[in-house]
Amino acid sequence: MTEIAHGTVIVQSGEAVLPRWWRTVDRVTLGCILALFAIGILLGFASSPPLAERNGHDPFHYVIRQAAFGGMALSVMVFVSMLSPTTVRRMGVLGFFAAVAAVALLPVFGTDYGQGAVRWYSLGFASLQPSEFLKPVFVVFTAWMVAASQEIGGPPGKSVSLFVAVMIVGFLAMQPDFGQAALIVFAWSVIYFVAGAPMMILFVVLGLVGLGGVVAYNNSEHFARRIDGFLSAEIDPNTQLAYATDAIREGGLFGAGLGEGSVKWTLPDAHTDFIIAVAAEEYGLVLVLIIIALYAGIAMRSFFRLMRERDPFIRLAGTGLVSLLTLQAFINMAVAVRLLPAKGMTLPFVSYGGSSLIATGIAVGMLLCFTRTRPQGDIGDFLLNRHGRT
Amino acid sequence: MSLRTPLRPLARILDARQKGENPDAIERENRRLRHEAERDKLRVRAESRLLLVAVCFLAAFCTVGYRMAALATSEPVEPRVASGSGDTILNTRADIIDRHGRVLATNFATNALYAHPHEIIDARAAADGLAEIFPDMDADALHRRFTSEARFIWLRRYISPEQEQQVHDLGEPGLLFGPREMRLYPNGSVASHILGGAGFGQEAVNAAEVVGVAGIEAQFDSDLRDPARDGPLQLSLDLTVQAAVEEVLAGGMALMNARGAAAVLMDADTGEIVALASLPDFDPNARPRPLTEGDQADSPLFNRALQGVYELGSVFKTFTVAQALDEGLVDLSTMVDTTGPLRMAGFAIRDFHSYGPEQSVTDVFVHSSNIGTARLARMIGAERQRAFLDRLGLLEPTGVELVEAGAARPLTPSRWGELSTMTISYGHGVSTSPVHLAAAYATIANGGTRVTPTLLRRDAPVLGERVISEETSARMRELLRAVVTDGTASFGEVEGYSVGGKTGSAELPRPQGGYFEDRNINTFASVFPSDDPEYVLVVTLYEPAETSGPEPRRTAGWTSVPVAAEMIRRVAPLLGLRPEIEQPPVSPLSSSSN
Numbered sequence: 015m016t017e018i019a020h021g022t023v024i025v026q027s028g029e030a031v032l033p034r035w036w037r038t039v040d041r042v043t044l045g046c047i048l049a050l051f052a053i054g055i056l057l058g059f060a061s062s063p064p065l066a067e068r069n070g071h072d073p074f075h076y077v078i079r080q081a082a083f084g085g086m087a088l089s090v091m092v093f094v095s096m097l098s099p100t101t102v103r104r105m106g107v108l109g110f111f112a113a114v115a116a117v118a119l120l121p122v123f124g125t126d127y128g129q130g131a132v133r134w135y136s137l138g139f140a141s142l143q144p145s146e147f148l149k150p151v152f153v154v155f156t157a158w159m160v161a162a163s164q165e166i167g168g169p170p171g172k173s174v175s176l177f178v179a180v181m182i183v184g185f186l187a188m189q190p191d192f193g194q195a196a197l198i199v200f201a202w203s204v205i206y207f208v209a210g211a212p213m214m215i216l217f218v219v220l221g222l223v224g225l226g227g228v229v230a231y232n233n234s235e236h237f238a239r240r241i242d243g244f245l246s247a248e249i250d251p252n253t254q255l256a257y258a259t260d261a262i263r264e265g266g267l268f269g270a271g272l273g274e275g276s277v278k279w280t281l282p283d284a285h286t287d288f289i290i291a292v293a294a295e296e297y298g299l300v301l302v303l304i305i306i307a308l309y310a311g312i313a314m315r316s317f318f319r320l321m322r323e324r325d326p327f328i329r330l331a332g333t334g335l336v337s338l339l340t341l342q343a344f345i346n347m348a349v350a351v352r353l354l355p356a357k358g359m360t361l362p363f364v365s366y367g368g369s370s371l372i373a374t375g376i377a378v379g380m381l382l383c384f385t386r387t388r389p390q391g392d393i394g395d396f397l398l399n400r401h402g403r404t
Numbered sequence: 405m406s407l408r409t410p411l412r413p414l415a416r417i418l419d420a421r422q423k424g425e426n427p428d429a430i431e432r433e434n435r436r437l438r439h440e441a442e443r444d445k446l447r448v449r450a451e452s453r454l455l456l457v458a459v460c461f462l463a464a465f466c467t468v469g470y471r472m473a474a475l476a477t478s479e480p481v482e483p484r485v486a487s488g489s490g491d492t493i494l495n496t497r498a499d500i501i502d503r504h505g506r507v508l509a510t511n512f513a514t515n516a517l518y519a520h521p522h523e524i525i526d527a528r529a530a531a532d533g534l535a536e537i538f539p540d541m542d543a544d545a546l547h548r549r550f551t552s553e554a555r556f557i558w559l560r561r562y563i564s565p566e567q568e569q570q571v572h573d574l575g576e577p578g579l580l581f582g583p584r585e586m587r588l589y590p591n592g593s594v595a596s597h598i599l600g601g602a603g604f605g606q607e608a609v610n611a612a613e614v615v616g617v618a619g620i621e622a623q624f625d626s627d628l629r630d631p632a633r634d635g636p637l638q639l640s641l642d643l644t645v646q647a648a649v650e651e652v653l654a655g656g657m658a659l660m661n662a663r664g665a666a667a668v669l670m671d672a673d674t675g676e677i678v679a680l681a682s683l684p685d686f687d688p689n690a691r692p693r694p695l696t697e698g699d700q701a702d703s704p705l706f707n708r709a710l711q712g713v714y715e716l717g718s719v720f721k722t723f724t725v726a727q728a729l730d731e732g733l734v735d736l737s738t739m740v741d742t743t744g745p746l747r748m749a750g751f752a753i754r755d756f757h758s759y760g761p762e763q764s765v766t767d768v769f770v771h772s773s774n775i776g777t778a779r780l781a782r783m784i785g786a787e788r789q790r791a792f793l794d795r796l797g798l799l800e801p802t803g804v805e806l807v808e809a810g811a812a813r814p815l816t817p818s819r820w821g822e823l824s825t826m827t828i829s830y831g832h833g834v835s836t837s838p839v840h841l842a843a844a845y846a847t848i849a850n851g852g853t854r855v856t857p858t859l860l861r862r863d864a865p866v867l868g869e870r871v872i873s874e875e876t877s878a879r880m881r882e883l884l885r886a887v888v889t890d891g892t893a894s895f896g897e898v899e900g901y902s903v904g905g906k907t908g909s910a911e912l913p914r915p916q917g918g919y920f921e922d923r924n925i926n927t928f929a930s931v932f933p934s935d936d937p938e939y940v941l942v943v944t945l946y947e948p949a950e951t952s953g954p955e956p957r958r959t960a961g962w963t964s965v966p967v968a969a970e971m972i973r974r975v976a977p978l979l980g981l982r983p984e985i986e987q988p989p990v991s992p993l994s995s996s997s998n
Binding site for chain 2: 164165166204207208209210259262263265266267294298299302303306309310313314317318320321324326329333337340341344347348351352353
């Protein structure tokens with residue numbers, strides 16, 4: 015059952031892989047990604063020397079590592095984006111089972127690196143956080159299941175994916191890693207929403223969350239204190255949040271100047287969770303707005319491409335991937351400006367971190383693969399045609 | 405919306421069969437069409453939902469960008485934590501002032517001292533330095549705590565400014581101060597039982613609640629803490645008078661070798677308590693702990709004037725005589741049989757001195773005859789006596805605005821029979837506090853209207869219910885005056901102030917039953933000036949013994965009366981009462997030289 019459609023791009027058979035890739039890939043998104051990665055390296059020069067010094071490495075030890083991992087991540091990204099969506103789906107589903115197994119076996123073989131939460135496998139030269147890799151392949155799996163469920167006589171994919179999501183959230187909560195668990199829940203919800211969840215459920219869930227929040231606020235002193243602390247204008251000046259706020263304020267519009275920042279000396283997570291504070295202090299609001307614009311650009315570009323996508327699986331998988339990436343970036347920056355309560359989450363492509371970088375590379379590679387220009391029926395014409403026929 | 409097309413429309417199937425075609429192809433085709441239609445529907449829906457998601461993300465990024473911009477362009481502010489002042493919680497508790505506006509309780513900005521051991525640079529020096537500043541701290545114990553895993557240690561709930569400076573001078577960054585509001589009673593132990601005291605309620609690093617724990621501070625706690633409250637709490641007390649009363653009382657207590665003492669000075673018309681003292685007392689700035697064993701009445705926290713309910717003895721005769729006069733049973737010259745002992749149900753009532761077989765009502769009162777008073781009570785009867793004492797407020801808690809007042813309920817006999825009536829007539833059988841007594845005397849002496857005692861300033865007299873007639877009240881004032889001029893309270897004479905009063909020397913009951921012979925509660929309930937009483941003063945000494953004579957004297961006339969007289973001598977001018985002394989003619993020369 016081949017869909018005959020008037021393609022926006024004329025398919026030329028026998029075209030070489032690379033030129034075809036370059037012609038069909040979303041070059042704007044690709045450019046944004048590369049820009050973010052470059053900014054990450056630039057900020058690494060500023061933020062990581064104090065850490066390197068503390069750990070007894072060369073000043074630019076972490077920058078070099080970041081560049082190496084980044085190179086790997088970009089290669090993986092380009093490679094994945096060259097695959098066909100079907101191949102991505104197949105590999106994604108296989109990878110999903112592997113990742114679930116890896117997460118499930120963490121309590122047995124994992125390490126906690128003295129941080130209280132068992133999230134990593136130690137590979138000797140590097141550490142691997144399987145939940146980072148789980149996120150993109152989970153999206154592929156969920157999109158596959160949900161899209162299949164839309165076929166007449168298809169499997170009950172929504173229930174299956176919900177069950178799997180709940181199970182994974184259970185594993186993540188056991189580590190405990192509530193940030194990743196929240197991302198998984200969010201990714202599933204967005205996919206379900208775009209796949210046509212009844213609006214009623216949306217309102218009921220929103221209502222329940224609101225009600226639950228009010229009930230918890232009134233009944234749990236601990237919860238109320240957390241919320242009050244988050245809402246109150248005053249913060250303890252010795253917390254990471256306060257340092258981040260000071261750094262942003264210190265930076266002003268154009269920054270304190272290269273290497274002039276001080277936050278990297280006081281913030282233990284300056285190179286990961288609070289990299290945006292380093293950016294704000296040394297380069298000012300200008301760079302921060304550029305970073306925000308890059309993420310927003312990626313998101314908008316991808317969403318508008320996906321809106322025109324006819325294949326349900328590609329549409330859903332792409333939505334899940336871009337939502338994950340954007341939400342993670344949003345949470346990271348929102349924490350720094352106290353829009354959200356503190357939650358450790360890296361800034362994709364910018365923050366330091368090997369497995370996170372490569373996992374993000376895979377995710378964006380998939381996204382680029384899904385948003386490549388393919389023959390699409392122009393929706394208006396297509397529908398007109400269809401209605402005329404029935 | 406069109407109806408759903410069936411997958412196998414019968415007409416077409418039959419048609420196809422007739423033509424020999426495979427009818428399954430029709431189903432396949434229909435199924436495909438339905439699938440396409442479904443997909444299109446989903447796609448249109450997905451398009452709008454994707455747009456919605458995209459808009460949400462865009463809005464979220466705009467918010468972050470806006471916050472970043474707002475933060476980047478904002479002015480840096482000094483963090484308002486762990487510094488000394490400016491915290492909003494400070495000075496929210498209202499002050500307490502006396503009737504002339506002098507401060508009785510106020511707030512004092514101070515600091516609590518705590519330590520962050522992980523920020524301490526030299527634990528040894530810090531521990532030694534602190535032990536030097538605070539002698540009760542142990543340097544070694546501190547050092548152990550400073551080098552432990554703890555991340556937060558409370559050291560002091562509040563410290564003085566001098567101590568704060570000394571801690572600053574240690575120069576140790578791990579020793580930190582949390583702002584505190586501390587309740588301060590600048591007059592020390594003066595009026596301690598009224599003020600009660602305050603302590604810390606909920607405590608956080610940067611603030612602590614100040615909570616009243618006793619006395620007026622506890623009674624009006626929520627009111628004093630109410631941020632909407634306007635102005636201080638004004639009491640009826642007069643600070644200078646209170647101080648003078650306490651000083652004289654302490655001197656009298658020492659001189660009379662008493663175990664404790666109480667005094668109540670009340671405005672006879674309004675019921676305002678101008679001074680209320682109970683000894684021993686305490687300093688509300690450092691309130692002692694309650695006793696964990698023994699009688700709470702021995703604690704300095706115990707307010708004898710309010711909480712000490714005892715049988716007060718002959719001071720009650722005033723009420724018996726007043727009732728007999730008011731009900732017209734007798735007049736002042738009616739002769740009463742005073743032959744003793746008066747036997748009743750195996751109980752004998754005796755007089756201290758016998759003044760003959762028959763005496764006038766005046767003499768019964770002035771010479772404090774138990775027998776004569778008992779006979780008057782018999783004429784009144786139990787029911788009416790009880791009703792009269794109730795109208796005087798002697799059978800209920802006083803209603804004074806102290807938390808302790810509610811529990812200070814007078815003790816009355818379970819069966820108020822004829823014998824009880826007779827013993828109550830001279831002050832045995834009903835136990836009341838000195839505040840009760842003062843209020844009842846004010847009622848008797850002020851013209852006969854009921855007085856309710858209060859600690860809050862009243863600007864005008866509150867005219868209570870009438871208890872006895874003006875006429876009876878006037879007679880009673882004469883009788884009270886006569887007790888001082890001719891009777892048991894002759895030491896109570898204060899030149900120029902025409903003191904009237906009644907003594908009461910009651911033996912303390914033994915816990916096992918019966919009474920101690922050498923342990924008295926001696927009370928002098930007085931009014932001054934007696935022709936138009938402005939004030940009532942009740943002075944009670946607990947277990948006094950006046951030892952200037954060959955034998956210790958334990959009657960009120962020898963103990964409480966001189967103390968009360970000295971008190972009146974001291975406070976009457978402070979209260980603005982002009983002594984009625986015949987002025988020697990003043991020569992124009994000397995008056996102009998003033």
